[in-house]
Amino acid sequence: MIARTYSATLIGVNAVEVEIECHHAEGNNFRITVVGLPDAAVKEARDRVIAAVTSSGFYMPFSGYVTFNLAPADLPKQGPAFDLPLALTAIAGREGIAAERLLDCCIVGELALNGELRPVRGVLAIAQEARGKGRKQLMVPKRVAVEASVVQGIEIIGVNDLREAVQYLKGEKAIEPEPCRAAEYFQAHAIYGIDFSEVRGQQDAKRAIEVAVAGGHNLLMVGPPGTGKSMLAKRIPTIMPGMSEEEAIETTKIHSAGGLLGDNCSFIATRPFRPPHHTISDAGLLGGGTNPGPGEVSLAHHGVLFLDELPEFRRSTLEVMRQPLEDGKVTISRAIGSVTFPAQFMLVAAMNPCPCGYYGDLKRECRCGPIVIQRYRQRISGPLLDRIDLHVDVPAVDYKTLSSKEHSETSEDIRSRVEKARATQRERFKAERGTHTNASMTPRLIRKHCELDAEASGYLEHAMNGNNFSARAHDRILKVARTLADLEGAENVSAQNVLEAIGYRTLDRALWS
Known part of the structure; x- marks a missing residue:
């Protein structure tokens, strides 16, 4: 007896369809085998499936040989998303689930021991892959159905547990497909909550930031502590052009693959702002792992990567950014193959002028000697500095400026000028493949x-x-x-x-x- 259905596995930020076959042969002993290059999480699915099936009141034969095959056999399979399709193929024949229902559907979901479904990573990418393969439906845990629903052309069926999934596939329970809420989500969540009007003074820095955003250039801010470098950086996404639906879906795919989406954030509607700490590793910044996942440079895709205290980062860590800064992508090679992550981001860096932070300050004395200052500044290599288009001083702001009630430009005011400049560049480069801004x-x-x-x-x-x-x-x-x-x-x-x-x-x- 063989039952079949379809699922998918993540390779980088994209999904690849996987065909699941279940064969049950008679025998005196009981054994479950999963073949097709499964990782540890997939192999452990055997025990989760047995517990979930029996806890949900379904019959699981404890005699004979049950073999699950995940095809293509030469593609590594990872993660717990195969739990639900494995369970459904195991009980399909005895529960009377029609073979056509399973073949029309792509199924993913992690099972708890009591049969409840837990969310899995990458359902947006899986929905795109299922639609591309001609599947009519995608069955996912209810908690991630909203994330997958932004993909049009395929019905998203959200289920809470194994029993509900079986009832739906048998036609005993009707479940309405998850409606597409992309436009609604954009309207409700495309809000930043901060604004450039909150920044007092620093007109030169604001001018440089406007220029940098208008042309897609990288930016370095230099100034003593407490002058507003981080405050300015956090507001840069608010003056960038709004996210298009295509950009939002691509960015959401990356965050979903990284496991960063939750119940309260199932879709990325604003430009990402990623401020990694200076102790981050090379793999944390660039991406990596046994099964490579996205790093901070990819999580900042279509947004801002902010490196505060730039000289404090390890030099080797900074140097790995050369490829994404030049190519807009990251390629990670492992024994199982190579994975490419998109990484088109605006680099914004900040640093003190010296270790104590007060070199050149008119009000505070610098305690650093010339050699100490030189060593501090030389932590940043010339080649990396060459890739940063604008350098701007961010001096201390006096009390009169801080307490001023004078109206300051809002993010919307600045963004309107940025969008006009970007429109000019799009028109200029419309015939150029891969070039959209002056920086590229x-x-x-x-x-x-x-x-x-x-x-x-x-x-x-x-x-x-x-x-x-x-x-x-x-x-x-x-x-x-x-x-x-x-x-x-x-x-x-x-x-x-x-x-x-x-x-x-x-x-x-x-x-x-």
């Missing part, structure tokens, strides 16, 4: 869209020779200058745009010369 321009596009007149070219030449900028810094200056022109609505890059862009590179000389 290739050398060919830089030459095409960043032509300089004689005056602007002279300023840039003087800066390159005088400050010993690298070739990468040269390209970054041109990209930022192009963004400044876009914010002004200008067709050509002016000399003033180039001068301001050069001003955002002065930390190359001031901090690392």
